[in-house]
Amino acid sequence: EIVLTQSPGTLSLSPGERATLSCRASQSVRANHIAWYQQKPGLAPRLLFFGASYRVTGIPDRFSGSGSGTDFTLTITRLEPEDFAVYYCQQYGDSPPTFGQGTEVELK
Amino acid sequence: EVKLVESGGGLVQPGGSLRLSCVGSGFSLSAYWMSWVRQAPGKGLEWVANIKQDGSEENYVDSVRGRFTISRDNTRNSVYLQMNTLRVEDTAVYYCAKNQLLIHDAFNLWGQGTVVTVSS
Numbered sequence: 001e002i003v004l005t006q007s008p009g010t011l012s013l014s015p016g017e018r019a020t021l022s023c024r025a026s027q028s029v030r031a032n033h034i035a036w037y038q039q040k041p042g043l044a045p046r047l048l049f050f051g052a053s054y055r056v057t058g059i060p061d062r063f064s065g066s067g068s069g070t071d072f073t074l075t076i077t078r079l080e081p082e083d084f085a086v087y088y089c090q091q092y093g094d095s096p097p098t099f100g101q102g103t104e105v106e107l108k
Numbered sequence: 109e110v111k112l113v114e115s116g117g118g119l120v121q122p123g124g125s126l127r128l129s130c131v132g133s134g135f136s137l138s139a140y141w142m143s144w145v146r147q148a149p150g151k152g153l154e155w156v157a158n159i160k161q162d163g164s165e166e167n168y169v170d171s172v173r174g175r176f177t178i179s180r181d182n183t184r185n186s187v188y189l190q191m192n193t194l195r196v197e198d199t200a201v202y203y204c205a206k207n208q209l210l211i212h213d214a215f216n217l218w219g220q221g222t223v224v225t226v227s228s
Contacts, residue, residue: 035214037153044203044218045153056216088153092212096169099153 002026002091006100012108019076021103023089028069030093036065036074037088039102045088049074079105110134110217112204117222120194124226128189130204130219138162138182141207143215144189146200146224154200158207159187167211172198194226 003026013019023034032052037045047056049065052072062077076083084107089100116128128144143158157168157178166178177190187204202222205215 033212037215044221045215046218047214047216050208050214050216090153090214092210092214095167095212097155097212099155101152 001096002029002094002098004089004091004098004100006087006089006103008103009101010104010106012106013079014108015079015081017079019074019079019083019105021074021076021087021105023067023072023074023100025070025072025091027094029072029091032068032072033091033093034065034067034072035090035092037090038083038085039088040085048087076105112206112217112219114202114204114219114222117202117224119225119227121228122194122196122226124194125190125192126194126224128191128202128204128222128224130187130189132185132187132206136182137180137185137187137206140209141211141213142178142180142187143205143207144178144187145203145205145215145218146198147203147221148197148200151200156202157189158211160211165211191224194224196226198224199226200224 005024007022034052036049039045053065064075086102086104114130144156159178175193180187204219206217207213
């Protein structure tokens with residue numbers, strides 16, 4: 001199975017700063033089938049991106065997804081208070097679908 | 109409103125069984141692959157199983173194969189997860205999730221989750 005490694009584990013930032021989250025796959029992800037999710041405490045994950053860079057309707061454009069092959073990135077250009085959460089990447093190009101361990105974006 | 113609502117979680121002893129249910133509203137569940145995803149306390153997400161639109165194909169993560177069974181009843185707009193021979197390590201929040209389109213896909217709709225605790 002494909003192992004996804006997210007880094008850093010925790011990102012301590014202030015509102016208005018830029019967040020760059022990395023997701024590295026143990027092998028190339030077919031068709032860049034990578035999704036990104038945001039999860040807040042006590043809530044279900046919310047889909048942000050699929051296909052590495054396709055933003056879901058309603059997600060603000062300060063969020064962007066990029067990458068290909070084994071290296072993928074989620075960028076938040078200017079953090080808003082509601083963006084502090086845990087972010088997961090997921091690959092669905094190979095069976096079984098797998099998730100990274102998550103990156104927590106915390107308030108500095 | 110488009111949503112999924114899970115039920116059936118609870119406290120069960122090791123070796124016991126539980127049946128989780130997931131009901132969809134605001135859309136026809138029959139058009140989509142459906143999945144169960146779990147999250148152990150303080151941990152990340154793990155895909156557990158999925159089922160094809162007509163119920164003719166099921167897939168499982170290795171750790172639950174032979175113990176869990178996913179099923180669906182499209183007339184009730186519902187998906188189920190029968191969990192047998194439960195282990196302590198099955199303790200988690202179990203989410204029902206809708207695949208976007210493919211057998212393995214991004215999950216674009218999630219339920220609120222139901223808590224399963226396996227403990228003696």
